[in-house]
Amino acid sequence: MNDQITIKITDLIGNKLCISAEDGQKVYDKIEQLIRSEKNITISFNNVTMLISLFLNVAIGQLYGSFGEDAIRNQLKVEGLSSDDMELLKHVVDNAKKYYSNQRSYDDAWLEEDDHEE
């Protein structure tokens, strides 16, 4: 139990570009399965040449809808990210925590606005 497993992102998605939601979902599915199996996971972003929030929202942000913050904090590590990409990931994670902690009102926040037909 609790073996340390490294997921090499570029190997898993077969691409150095972390840009698409489909690839993000592939990464999410793998991490989700391993967290459920109580594994410790290192996500390696080595050799990634482009990383955007859209990918990270699906690959990592989405985890906060399935697991508690403690489980994610205890079982997940990242490596191979530049400091600005670490900041991007932090932004994504903070946004996901906010989203799942108050999902309904987050989604509906603008429903009270006036509308004008076009």
Added chain:
Amino acid sequence: MRINIGTIKSNYCGFDNIANIAKQTNELFLDSVELNLSLCNFFEANMAAPLYSVVSRLRDDLNDVSIANMLAGVNKILRKNQFLTVFNQSELTDTNQTTLPFKILKLNAGDQFSDYLDTYMRGKGIPVMSEGLAKRFRQSLFEIFLNASIHSDSKSGVFVCGQFYPQKHRMDFTIADAGIGIRENVRKYTGKKKLNSCKAIEWAMTEGNTTKTGRQPGGLGLKLIKDFIHLNKGKIQIVSRYGYFEFSANGESIQKMNNDFPGTCINIEINTEDRSSYCLKSELTSEDIF
């Protein structure tokens, strides 16, 4: 039908004039349309992308679309950026290499878009930007391109082009589609059937708001781009259906256009002289993040 097109610049009037072409030709099917540019003294190269949103809708309806009577200067600009190849006119060599040519890419062509940027951002006329600036610029373009892929529901792909202006030290890059627009996505997502285009753009610009299905978090892309544009003292314009949004060092504005632009277009203009460091010095660890 002959449609007269005046000067087209990358501003409210330029986008509204393009949307007006869509309005005038809205009902046409199996017809022919001539875009008459005899009164067009200037056509800003990046506006080829939104113009193609209109052309592609017309071609979807099996109309024969041609372009005619261009003044020499306009013809040169639009041949250099290869836009006129979609009207079967030959391209002109861009000897200065300041143009990122007009291309039609499939919705899922993120890899091709990457190759495109690799090829043309290295033109000899395009200045070497700081590493941090170049990275943030590319990240912004990918966010826009991939968002168009997911949300546009466009049958015709994504239209891209860019232009560097050496005297102004500015580079414009424009990504357009002929899809349903931000308004339709937000209406579907929120259930507000009468939400207007301006309000929908404002909604989409707000951090955390996303129309992505599957109850996933999202809605950071546009906010991050706006933050970047702010630091860079650049400009972003978002046009979608009747909505026109602009953010720059001069402020932020959102206006209703007179005409319905058939899709969404985002133009970002960056200051290529920016020497700000975008490489943050923070030392975040996994523990700090999760």
